[in-house]
Amino acid sequence: MTFANPYFLLLLIPAVAAVLAALVGGSGTGARLSFPKPAGLQPEKTFYAAMARNLPLILRLAALILLIVALARPQKVSRQEIPPSEGVDIMLCLDTSPSMGGLDFDPYTRMEAAKRTASEFIAKRPGDRIGILVFGGVPLLQCPLTQDHAALQEYLDSTYLNMTHRDGTAVGDAIAASVAHLRHSTAKSRIIVLLTDGRSNTGSISDPTLAAKAAASYGIKIYAIGTAGKGPAKVIMQDPLTGLQQFGIIQDDLDEDSLSEIARITGGDFFRATNYSELQNIYSRIDSLEKTKYKSRVDINYQDKYMLFLLPALLLLLAEYLLSRIVFVRLP
Template sequence: MIFKNPQIFLLFIPLILSVFYVSKNYHYRFFRTNFPLEINPAYSIKIFCVENLPFYLRFMVLVLLIIALARPEKVLKGELPPTEGIDIMLTIDTSLSMTANDINPSRIEAAKNAAKNFVLKRKNDRIGVVVFGGVAYLSCPLTLDHDAVNAFIDRIQAGMTKSDGTAIGDAILVATNHIKKSKAKSKIIILLTDGRSNTGIVQDPVTAAKLTSEFSIKIYTIGTASKGPAQIYTGNPLQPYITIEDDLNDEELTKIADITGGKFYRATSSQELDNIYSEIDKLEKTKFDVKYHTEVNDLYNIFLIPAIILAFCIIILEKTYIMTVP
């Protein structure tokens, strides 16, 4: 607790002197000066209390008023939360080939787990989600509600776009369209796929990347597939698995990243995928200047209100009980 007007406490000097002076007179009336001290029988304790109570109540009122006039304050200091971070659009391939089990437990489940862990690390960043297969669309808009982002990621399933193919160019443009107007200092797209672009309105993803670079948006590309054939579970008892070949276009994904100032990664296991997201997390750290705020709360009311209540009590006592004492 601090006081805005500490000089007001100088009023205690005349107040204390007056109390000593008055108390001395009352003491003389109540006690005889010879020893041993004897109470004056003509001056009862009841009368003493009646005569002195208003005085001491007034003294308490004055003490409380002086403290209130000194303006006691409580100062609270704390750090302001960051007001601006990075805007990140997670762009995830949901084509049927993402069910391949060459990455445990499957490509798409490993991608979802790594993405969710990444989201939890980006406390001050807005994050959104775009999914794509044969078409691309926004699944979750940019938001600071990371629980909501991870809830959308949990619902991602292979084949959810209900359109065959891998529209990487369209996915880049959809993500760009939802992040380009952002006022964040840094904007990035993390594109994860296991194949090459083979469909969509913009079938050349490099062209889409060039457009994205005009908005100062980086694209980090992640190829999620082992080098070699992989199996996909079909659910057909006659042919439970089919084998697919490695169709990842490393060269194209590298160009996309290079054009926008990002980086290409190849993940062949769940651990590698986690490591890639951790590296991106380190590369795209936002430095915040720590800002502090000071909040001042006035506390004079906790002294002023009791002073007013005591003043009313004095008036009531003087008008009722004290006046009736013989």
């Protein structure tokens, strides 16, 4: 325990001296109503008798001591060492176009596999700011950069197929939007994890490598992940008129060349995942590649404890008042 205002403790010296003087046998002041006492019943001049006679004074002085300690603001000190954080700003750029309902990531759809592995990735990086941007025909910021990973996980869980309600795959626009949210970051490392199962076929930026060059100019790396099995795949689709789910077939339309070039331009890397296990390994690889250590620090917290002394002091003053008015009544 420590004190925020220790100089108040100097007042304890005269207060303690006054208590000792009262205990030694001060007789008190003021006239008392006295009666003749039979022989053998004379008052005892003992320590306990003196203490009883001066109980109100002792209570008052004890309350004063407690008040002085409360004024000194006793505090409980706790120290917590904060481990080094990784300190990377990451934008998870997730394709939510209808083809992400492909069933070639058994037992999950491409979308479910992407969300599960992203969730595992987030859990491994508690010191990073991470955001989520989804895209289909247009980009949509799902969650800005944040270190509140509990909230981030909730936003990730609420991501769904065709979330932008616009057909197509606007890879260039998605990269540009991610860059816009990262370019003012002061983190030592800024990256985009771009996950898609197709090729850029819509949007205002028809050539996604142009957006990649903009990212490179800001020192932002792009790790591109292609999530598609080899060959045709079954897909769950929703009928826009009835809302009923139905199965269809999609062809392998992953543009590996474009994604590889996007990664190369920014100094990142391209990976292709054809199943859930490969996608997990890719995220683990990215996790190991992007770490920036910061020095650990010690957080010191001070918790005031003056109420532990103030409340007893008030109770003692109340007791002294009642004793003086009821038990130890003095004549004027």
